[in-house]
Amino acid sequence: MNEITVIGGGLAGVEAAWQAASLGARVRLYEMRPVKRTPAHRTDKLAEIVCSNSLKSDEPGSASHLLKEELRRADSIVMKAAAETRVPAGAALAVDRERFANHITAQIETHPNIEIVREEITSIPPGETSIIATGPLTSDALTFEIMKLTGDDQLYFYDAIAPIIAADSIDQSIAFKAARYGKGGDDYLNCPLNEEAYAQFYEQLTNANSVPLQRFEETRWFEACLPIEELARRGIDTLRYGPMKPVGLVDPRTGREPYAAVQLRQENLMADAYSMVGFQNHLRYGEQARVLQLIPGLEHAEFLQFGQIHRNTYINSPRVLAATMQMREHPNIFFAGQITGVEGYVESVAMGWLAGANAARLLRGEELLIAPPRSAIGALARYVSSAETKNYQPVNITFALLEPLSREQARSVKRKRDRHLLQVRLALEEWDQWMHSVRHDSQQLAVAK
Ligand SMILES: Cc1cc2nc3c(=O)[nH]c(=O)nc-3n(C[C@H](O)[C@H](O)[C@H](O)COP(=O)(O)OP(=O)(O)OC[C@H]3O[C@@H](n4cnc5c(N)ncnc54)[C@H](O)[C@@H]3O)c2cc1C
Numbered sequence: 001m002n003e004i005t006v007i008g009g010g011l012a013g014v015e016a017a018w019q020a021a022s023l024g025a026r027v028r029l030y031e032m033r034p035v036k037r038t039p040a041h042r043t044d045k046l047a048e049i050v051c052s053n054s055l056k057s058d059e060p061g062s063a064s065h066l067l068k069e070e071l072r073r074a075d076s077i078v079m080k081a082a083a084e085t086r087v088p089a090g091a092a093l094a095v096d097r098e099r100f101a102n103h104i105t106a107q108i109e110t111h112p113n114i115e116i117v118r119e120e121i122t123s124i125p126p127g128e129t130s131i132i133a134t135g136p137l138t139s140d141a142l143t144f145e146i147m148k149l150t151g152d153d154q155l156y157f158y159d160a161i162a163p164i165i166a167a168d169s170i171d172q173s174i175a176f177k178a179a180r181y182g183k184g185g186d187d188y189l190n191c192p193l194n195e196e197a198y199a200q201f202y203e204q205l206t207n208a209n210s211v212p213l214q215r216f217e218e219t220r221w222f223e224a225c226l227p228i229e230e231l232a233r234r235g236i237d238t239l240r241y242g243p244m245k246p247v248g249l250v251d252p253r254t255g256r257e258p259y260a261a262v263q264l265r266q267e268n269l270m271a272d273a274y275s276m277v278g279f280q281n282h283l284r285y286g287e288q289a290r291v292l293q294l295i296p297g298l299e300h301a302e303f304l305q306f307g308q309i310h311r312n313t314y315i316n317s318p319r320v321l322a323a324t325m326q327m328r329e330h331p332n333i334f335f336a337g338q339i340t341g342v343e344g345y346v347e348s349v350a351m352g353w354l355a356g357a358n359a360a361r362l363l364r365g366e367e368l369l370i371a372p373p374r375s376a377i378g379a380l381a382r383y384v385s386s387a388e389t390k391n392y393q394p395v396n397i398t399f400a401l402l403e404p405l406s407r408e409q410a411r412s413v414k415r416k417r418d419r420h421l422l423q424v425r426l427a428l429e430e431w432d433q434w435m436h437s438v439r440h441d442s443q444q445l446a447v448a449k
Pocket of ligand 1: 011012013030033041120122134135336338345
């Protein structure tokens with residue numbers, strides 16, 4: 001069949017569909033919402049952002065910026081939508097989630113090569129070129145099919161999401177506007193705690209009731225997204241060195257850094273909602289309200305969304321995937337997005353970009369792409385296809401994944417920050433050259449045909 005089936009209209013699925021369709025493939029994009037819901041999505045829009053509205057740092061010299069920049073230079077539909085719907089967030093790239101999803105949905109709906117089908121896929125279509133991009137909340141029926149396909153019997157672990165608060169319920173005579181170290185102006189609201197308030201909060205948090213996890217006996221949390229109550233149980237100061245760290249935040253009322261601080265990030269352009277940065281949790285809703293309202297400035301907080309737990313489904317990719325995002329045993333089946341074991345919105349988009357471009361190339365009989373080794377997309381593809389399979393854990397893009405500088409290059413710059421800037425510059429140079437040759441080869445092939 002001369003068509004690509006993309007399963008899942010989330011961040012990875014829309015990027016994959018868009019890239020494949022832009023290369024001339026006909027794409028059928030299956031999205032189960034609103035026919036079947038997930039525990040986290042709230043709308044029927046494609047590319048719905050389920051939790052924080054931040055796509056993380058866009059500061060030059062950060063690994064996260066490199067990843068975004070590669071995608072921008074590769075005509076990513078998601079990065080274009082992010083630029084159109086951006087909201088102020090200091091050095092981070094944050095979006096108005098509603099406008100973002102509307103924008104992408106409209107683009108996909110009107111692409112002449114894409115047909116959207118609102119249906120749950122429960123088995124993997126045999127013999128077709130397919131991209132599985134069903135994300136961390138893949139429906140149960142399909143999860144079991146994927147288990148059969150990959151030979152895995154355990155694809156789950158747990159993550160938690162952060163609460164969102166109505167702006168007009170935050171006491172702004174206490175919460176002060178500032179970004180850490182003054183980076184980005186007044187984009188965050190910060191609730192300061194003194195030692196006594198912190199001790200009281202800590203005591204109540206560690207004794208509050210959590211929602212029991214019913215489905216699986218063993219609770220496997222992802223370390224980078226631990227619920228605050230789990231973090232707190234590691235020691236009284238753990239939060240002060242984590243999501244409640246006060247460094248770089250000066251309370252204008254005292255002229256000093258507080259003992260601890262809670263940061264709230266603007267959620268939308270209207271600035272009528274703020275999310276609690278790093279405050280993902282799985283406390284019962286009543287308990288959340290009671291405990292979080294102990295934070296100075298949040299005494300009358302109105303919660304637009306409470307923190308929640310959610311399942312995270314991912315395959316042991318290095319066992320089954322090649323760096324092209326194809327299954328080694330079934331080269332017509334691609335995986336993309338969080339289900340491959342990358343973590344994060346932009347990381348998921350990146351894997352969608354690669355899978356979409358390669359699925360179209362497979363149909364056209366062209367050589368498949370391996371992203372260049374220095375690039376962030378190359379680093380993620382390398383990770384999902386060749387990381388250690390024992391204890392395989394989802395990752396964000398970081399410098400630890402990127403190809404290091406040579407010894408001479410590293411020696412030529414002293415400061416760590418300058419080394420990172422150099423690494424990003426070299427990676428982007430390589431990326432530009434590669435994109436140029438990829439586009440050139442595609443044009444040559446199109447002419448030859
Ligand atoms: C609750 C939650 C909070 C998160 N918070 C953050 C965060 O704050 N920051 C961050 O960077 N990352 C976060 N993530 C992680 C991850 O980056 C996002 O989940 C991201 O959306 C993953 O993109 P994706 O395209 O792989 O999956 P999704 O965006 O979830 O898209 C998958 C799509 O597939 C559909 N689908 C599922 N099963 C089927 C089926 N059988 N048939 C048809 N359609 C199906 C779903 O409805 C969904 O629309 C969070 C994840 C979850 C679940």
